[in-house]
Every structure is written in C-alpha cells, then in structure tokens.
Amino acid sequence: MQRMVGACASQGADEYDDLYRQHHARIGRLCRLLLRDDHEAEDVTQEVFVVLYRAYLRGPRLVRWAPWLTRVAVNACHGRRRSRWWRLWHADSGAVDVAGVPVQDPTPEAQAITAEQRRGVLAVFNTLSLRQQEVFLLRYVEGYSTDEVATMLGIRPGSVKRHLFRATHAFQKALRPSRGAQ
Amino acid sequence: MIGCLRDRTLVRLLYEEGSTRQQRHLRRCARCSEQYAALSRARDVAATVLREAVLRPVDRMALAGRNVGGLFQRPAVRVIAPLGVAAAFAVALIVVLRAATMPVAGSGARPPAGFSLDDVVASAFTLDDAGDWVDADADDLRWQAALGGQRPCETQDGFSDPYCN
Numbered sequence: 001m002q003r004m005v006g007a008c009a010s011q012g013a014d015e016y017d018d019l020y021r022q023h024h025a026r027i028g029r030l031c032r033l034l035l036r037d038d039h040e041a042e043d044v045t046q047e048v049f050v051v052l053y054r055a056y057l058r059g060p061r062l063v064r065w066a067p068w069l070t071r072v073a074v075n076a077c078h079g080r081r082r083s084r085w086w087r088l089w090h091a092d093s094g095a096v097d098v099a100g101v102p103v104q105d106p107t108p109e110a111q112a113i114t115a116e117q118r119r120g121v122l123a124v125f126n127t128l129s130l131r132q133q134e135v136f137l138l139r140y141v142e143g144y145s146t147d148e149v150a151t152m153l154g155i156r157p158g159s160v161k162r163h164l165f166r167a168t169h170a171f172q173k174a175l176r177p178s179r180g181a182q
Numbered sequence: 183m184i185g186c187l188r189d190r191t192l193v194r195l196l197y198e199e200g201s202t203r204q205q206r207h208l209r210r211c212a213r214c215s216e217q218y219a220a221l222s223r224a225r226d227v228a229a230t231v232l233r234e235a236v237l238r239p240v241d242r243m244a245l246a247g248r249n250v251g252g253l254f255q256r257p258a259v260r261v262i263a264p265l266g267v268a269a270a271f272a273v274a275l276i277v278v279l280r281a282a283t284m285p286v287a288g289s290g291a292r293p294p295a296g297f298s299l300d301d302v303v304a305s306a307f308t309l310d311d312a313g314d315w316v317d318a319d320a321d322d323l324r325w326q327a328a329l330g331g332q333r334p335c336e337t338q339d340g341f342s343d344p345y346c347n
Contacts, residue, residue, distance in 0.1 A: 141229050169193070
C-alpha cells in the first residue's frame with residue numbers, strides 16, 4: 001500500500017515537473033509584461049507554481065492547467081499591483097524606459113519589425129490600462145478565445161471586446177506610417 | 183464608398199464576428215479593406231513584439247528616485263509641502279526667540295556679588311537674638327564663650343583644653 005502511495009506521489013511529482021517545464025517561461029513572460037519588473041515577476045511566478053503545487057497535492061483533478069495557471073498568474077499580478085506597497089514604489093513605473101528592448105531569438109516576423117515600431121508598440125502598451133493590457137495579452141499573445149479571456153478575468157465577453165477594440169485602435173494609431181514617410 | 187464600415191465594426195470583423203453583410207462589404211470596398219489590413223497588421227505587430235520582447239530589468243534606485251521626485255509633482259504635495267516647510271520654519275523661529283528672551287530660572291533670587299557667608303551669619307544671628315538665646319540657656323558656658331570668641335578651659339566631658347583662654 002505504501003509502495004502504491006509512493007508510486008502515485010512520484011507520478012504526481014513527474015506531472016508537476018512537466019507542467020512546470022511547459023508553463024514556467026510563458027507564465028514568467030506574462031507576469032513580466034503585466035508587472036514590468038523582473039524581480040516582482042519572478043516572485044509572482046514562483047507564487048503561482050506554489051499554488052499549483054498545493055492544488056496538485058489535493059489530488060488529481062479534471063482541470064485544463066494552462067488556462068488555470070494563466071488565471072492564477074493574472075490574479076496574482078492584479079493583487080500585486082493593487083497593493084499599497086506597489087502603488088508607493090511603482091507609481092511611476094508606467095514610464096519605464098523601454099527603448100532598446102532586447103529580443104531573444106527573433107522570428108522572421110519579428111525581424112521585419114523596425115526598431116521604431118517596436119518602441120511604438122511598447123510605448124503604447126505602457127499607456128494602456130491594466131485591464132486592456134491583460135485582455136490584449138491573453139487574447140493575442142496567449143491566444144485564448146474571447147470567451148475564455150472573459151471567464152479568466154471574470155468579466156463579460158462584451159467588455160473583453162471593448163478593451164480589445166481600444167487596445168488595437170491605440171496600436172494602429174501608433175503604427176500608422178507618418179506623413180513624411182509616405 | 184458610401185456606408186463604409188466603422189473602426190469598431192472592422193475590429194469585430196477582425197475577431198471573425200461581423201455579419202455576412204459586413205464581410206461582403208469588406209471584400210468589395212477598397213477603403214475598408216485597406217483600413218482592415220492596417221488594423222490586422224497593427225494587431226499582429228503588437229502581438230509579435232510583446233511575445234518576443236523581454237523587458238529590461240528595472241533599476242530600482244532610479245525608480246525610487248523618480249517616485250520621490252514624482253511625489254513633489256503632485257498638486258496636493260506641491261501646495262502642502264511649501265506650507266509645511268513655512269510652518270516648521272515659523273515654529274523653529276518662535277522656539278529660538280522664546281529661548282533667547284526667557285529669564286533663567288532662579289536668576290531673580292541670585293545674591294549680589296559681594297554676598298558672603300559672614301553676611302548670612304550676621305543676618306541670621308543678630309546680637310540681640312543671640313543674647314536672648316544665650317540667656318535662655320545660661321548654664322551652657324561654652325556657648326557664651328563661643329559667642330565671645332573664647333574657648334572654655336574645661337570641656338563638658340571633664341577634660342581640660344590646653345588651648346583655652
């Protein structure tokens with residue numbers, strides 16, 4: 001019996017390790033984009049995986065872990081940004097200098113994007129509201145459907161569309177070629 | 183073309199949610215197609231940049247400095263801070279001036295410069311008082327002798343004083 005429990009625990013640990021490997025980078029990137037602070041993002045990512053571990057210890061569940069982890073991460077980032085401490089020290093973090101942002105292993109699409117466009121996108125992203133950032137990241141960077149994003153954030157699909165419209169519109173304005181370039 | 187699609191509708195079409203009539207219009211109208219392509223391109227570029235960008239680590243000291251600087255940019259702080267500084271300066275000025283003009287405790291009862299222990303003795307034991315006091319205790323020759331500047335030859339315990347007069 002003890003051997004069976006040990007085998008189950010070992011299998012659970014393996015699954016947890018797989019989940020960690022699959023999602024850690026993705027969750028870390030999401031947290032970094034939402035918090036714009038590497039240290040805080042690393043902290044929150046660890047918290048998310050501690051929550052996952054605790055959930056895992058409670059036993060096997062029929063859960064789609066990817067959206068579940070995303071939801072936990074978004075909520076954790078939300079909580080962190082709402083804290084008094086965060087507001088005191090990161091009140092001005094929206095103005096963090098994003099010029100010269102390094103790109104890791106750029107894809108051909110990314111290579112086609114000019115440095116000016118890149119700066120424009122990040123500058124606009126910084127000006128979006130937290131909700132618009134979350135919605136845009138979940139819908140277009142993470143690739144969830146509008147309904148899934150609405151469920152994750154606990155808002156109506158109509159609100160998701162409204163935030164998406166504003167974010168997309170802001171990006172389009174920033175990326176519109178200047179008159180001099182035409 | 184008359185009846186071109188609004189931006190909001192174009193974004194809805196971007197999510198593949200528009201009506202068939204709107205989609206048909208999009209296919210036929212060059213202006214709407216161009217606008218739609220621009221929106222689609224902006225979305226793709228933004229998603230690609232955000233997917234592949236790794237933000238530079240935040241310089242915490244610079245951030246703290248900027249936040250402290252930003253604190254003084256707030257309208258409320260900009261009004262309250264000078265008032266607070268002025269109030270603190272006024273309080274400090276009052277404290278210093280009061281300390282400078284306040285008399286030192288006990289300075290009124292300070293004896294004049296030439297005042298000595300002899301004067302105290304003279305004022306405490308006037309000659310008349312001393313006489314009354316000595317009369318009241320006439321048996322004690324030692325006191326009388328002492329007041330007369332003399333030393334008795336026999337002490338109270340029966341021994342003689344070799345330096346008596």
